[in-house]
Amino acid sequence: MRLTDDLIATDIAAYLEKHEHKSLLRFITCGSVDDGKSTLIGRLLYDSKMIFEDQLATLESDSKKVGTQGENIDFALLVDGLAAEREQGITIDVAYRFFATDKRKFIVADTPGHEQYTRNMATGASTADVAILMVDARKGILTQTRRHSFITTLLGIRKLVVAVNKMDLVGYSEQVYEDIIEDFYAFADELATDLEIQPIPMSALEGVNITSRSNETDWYEGPSLMEYLENVPVGNKRLNASFRMPVQWVNRPNLDFRGFSGQITAGTIKPGDRVKSMPSGKQSTIDRIVTATGDLEEGVAGQSITLTLADEIDCSRGDVIVSADDPTEVSDQFQARILWMSESPLLPGRRYLLKIGSKTVTATVNAPKYGIDVNTLSDIPAKTLELNQIGVTTLSLDQAIPYDPYDVNREMGGFILIDRMTNDTVGLGLIDFALRRASNIHWQAMDMDRATLAEQKGQKPAVLWFTGLSGSGKSTIANALQKLLFAQGKHTFTLDGDNVRHGLNRDLGFTDADRVENIRRVANVARLMSDAGLITLVSFISPFRSERQMARNLMAEGEFIEVYVDTPLDVAEKRDVKGLYKKARAGEIKNFTGIDSPYEPPQNPEITIDTVNHTPEEAAQTILDYLKEKGMFEI
Template identity: 55%
Template sequence: MDTAVFQKSTDTKDQLRFITCGSVDDGKSTLIGRLLHDSKMIFEDQLAALARDSVKHGTTGDDIDFALLVDGLEAERQQGITIDVAYRFFTTPRRSFMVADTPGHEQYTRNMATGASNAQLAIILIDARKGVLVQTKRHSFICSLLGIKHVVVAVNKIDLVNYQKEVFDRIVGDYVAFAAGLGFASIVSIPISARYGDNIINRSGNTEWYHGPCLLDYLESIDIAPETTHLPFRFPVQWVNRPNLDFRGYAGTVASGSIAPGDDIVVAASGRASRVKQIVTYDGDVASAEAGDAVTITLQDEIDIIRGDILTKPTERPEVADQFAAHLIWMDQDPLLHGRNYIFRIGTQTVTSGSITAIKHRIDVNTREHLAATTLGLNEIGFCNLATALPVAFDSYQANRKTGAFIVIDRYTNRTVGAGMIAFPLRRATNIAWQPLSIGKQERASLKHQKPCILWFTGLSGAGKSTIANMVDQKLFAMSRHTMLLDGDNVRHGLNRDLGFTEADRVENIRRVGEVAKLMVDSGLIVICSFISPYRAEREMVRGLVGSDEFIEVFVDTPIEECARRDPKGLYSKARAGKIKNFTGIDAPYEKPNTPEIHLRTIGYEPVQLAEQVVNDLIEHRIFNPR
């Protein structure tokens, strides 16, 4: 096929974006390969290479293995599985297509969700020999969450059950019963053999009992109305274009709706208003822009707009809140911890501080039952409350898939750990405002003749944190400094008496202490905190609550063997015997500070010497002047 003819033919047709999903070995990659082959979308050199690869990697005997057209990674070919999302484009006389082939293995569910996020239709493949499986249900549920409204149930490998109508009817009945509550607008079931082409391009004589369309006919004819053109106008700003003093434009892609010069415009989060002056493209000014157009918008007024802002029309504003409820798909090996700080990316806006404040329930993908949960593991789905440090503009995902979706990023590994679909704002978030105070932190600090700060001692149990911290407190008190000592054991008798020692409880323990310490810093105190605080994320969260020079991390560095030797309560021996669970250093991790402001190596030194070192470092940090 000539590439120029192919390009020209796709420019004038509407495009259907669909995804293939289902359980392992249900034939997703083979189906796409068959569609490409039978619709004449494979070039001669590709076909020759495919024939050679089928001999080397194929799983279909002497036949061409069409799955190899899509499984491009060497690991995929060696294992006979799909790992990554593979996108393929093809066209027919009636329509062009973009198809995403997604993995069937549970461990790659996150990749499947990525492929589904931009699809209009899902082909759910089901092996005729196996019927509806757990992963079939999981993928269907995720498709529903991600807003896909049209489903094709492709009962594949019908040849391996002798093309029996009874098998097909039973599987379709099972699937329709499961999917009844998923909200799909249409479910069409087709018996196919991806390997031999039954009911793919043409109707098969092997299934004379089937009277529905073949797969390609249905894909060509299904009416997928434009999803975003008629929605309210949304323009996430990707880049502020300022090449010179005479031009300021806001570049991005129209997420939904349309806009024209002269239209009134407002910045969703700030409420600042203006009017569209011109719409600029690479080919010059245009009279209007609509969903999917990449443009630069200029305004009649110079107003404060940054990357991540959403431009909208004054009468069609999105929600703006710093708390919202959302469905969340967890995509990381490490479990979700409510209260831990994560990065949230909503459209083009990145919020560097946010957290999951509550997990309302976890969803069983088989039964859709709501289950109690305190965390989410890999590939689990929950309904959660979330909070961001700053208000963000958004729509519900049901109303607008472009502005209602977000991802969650780990602050330290930069991994994408979750994907979410916003359900609704939590209105209480906008009902609380900061009450102005007449006397601030600086005034209180000046009265005490010191610079307020958090002095955060971290280290293993038995490292000597509390001993050294208490000596530092004594020395500062003798120097007429105003301090407060918060100790890990003491706060668990009151403020945190309801918390245990699970990972989630440890996160919440430090979150609460951090908020209390911040209030004490605001009162002008030097706050001495002595906590194991095993996770860097939570220590950095506390650092982020105060000024950049108001958090001093003190790493009490004592080898675990020495901590166990000193242990007067016998906690280490009990932990090693399994009598104490989640004990830091034994069956729970401790993440050492990377660059602490003060590093105390305790071997060979007495606590009083180390305390003196800390005091001297405080003077060096200009926390106070010695009298």
């Protein structure tokens, strides 16, 4: 019999109505490699009858292809969706699945166990209420077990199931189970004081203690996994919190309507409530709560709505509408916990994009205060963060943002860091608190401004940034140019890489992180000299485009002039006035640009100098002519 559209629509409506008023639990499975996470979720889907007949037929067929014996089903194939996952028998990506029982709805995230994919696991944990930590009964508590336990609690999960899986492979030994749980409790004492732990012995493959308690573990008196998931209380503390709604879109379909659209992340709101737009602090009153199906009398956390206000106030994407009685804090400097998610290490002093809610700003991440050892949870020294490392650091933003500490509000206190050049997500961060100096330090107004100082000197300020390989001739050309400028009666100063390292930057080495900090300091000094009205010549290798762009952003429009001293590596090596290339080739100097450390040539420099076919004096005259053409000597 062919189902009509009306019958299908009726079935869908009945299904939705049946589940409409059930509570929703989000949980995550995590743990080390091959502990049975995907198999467990497949078993839950199978036992809750959430697999269609065609899916079951495909599953049975695929199970035979991967070598599953007899009538057994490889439940892991239900969630290992990528071809690479099925070929290798591992989980790589985060797989989300929905299922429901008579008591509750569930969304489960199956996350990878490999250390390489810890960042994917953190993504899955960021929205979960409960974490199921899988432990192979044969292996016990491993480093990755500890790492995932720490990350889940770091991200705010306070209900943890310790699922000791594969008990069938240890003869359902009570002693093995007790030893593992004792080991975990000793570690968990340092995780969080309010952590709720439920240990369960099980076999996901055999279905032991999954939907009901099994005779194989008659010594165990706790709930089965499904009994726990159906009954664990998960209070929605977001509903009892102060109102927060990040603005995602200013809704202006016509001249008669202006609303602010977004998802409520915390609290409730009603027409007539007083609100503020942060960070401006402008106040108004809620006029309407608009949705696609009509106006609401009340909006609650989790709903996507459009708010109209009684007053016309300045509010745009990235701002946050909050309760006027309990607004967010606003700051541009924070202490934060960061999980580094990139194979390239954190470079302290480098500027990254920081995305929090619908707001994106530029952030400078400082050197970590300390890292965290996931085995002992003790603080360890750290100058940078490598892939999957966790550390505590401070960061400065280019503008103040509204926020709540992460432990108070996940959405208002959690952020990601994005590499500005590659657009890759490189870090996950949690705001702890604002730094007091953010509110105590202010710009001091001066009567003599930069325009007045420049006029006194009869010139326009400029920063000529010479970049190129060691031995390319940067300093020689800068020196020749300074002589020409002096002859023209211009006020100049030169910041040379070697000279600066004798004083201001004598504490820095030549690692990538130190090079970033080297340029950050010099760029800020060059900015101060520009404010003084000087023409500043900066001669540094400055190998990374990101830091040169940072320096450019510090200067006023048109004042930063990038001079690329383009000299081939073989030519620079032949010159080798200081003998550095020879030492680098011999392995006596590490992190030498062009040899074992990269140089990123400028893509659109204002001036390119060819030192193979031109003398330093000719190059200096070329730059001088450019400055005159651009009117840099005219006030």
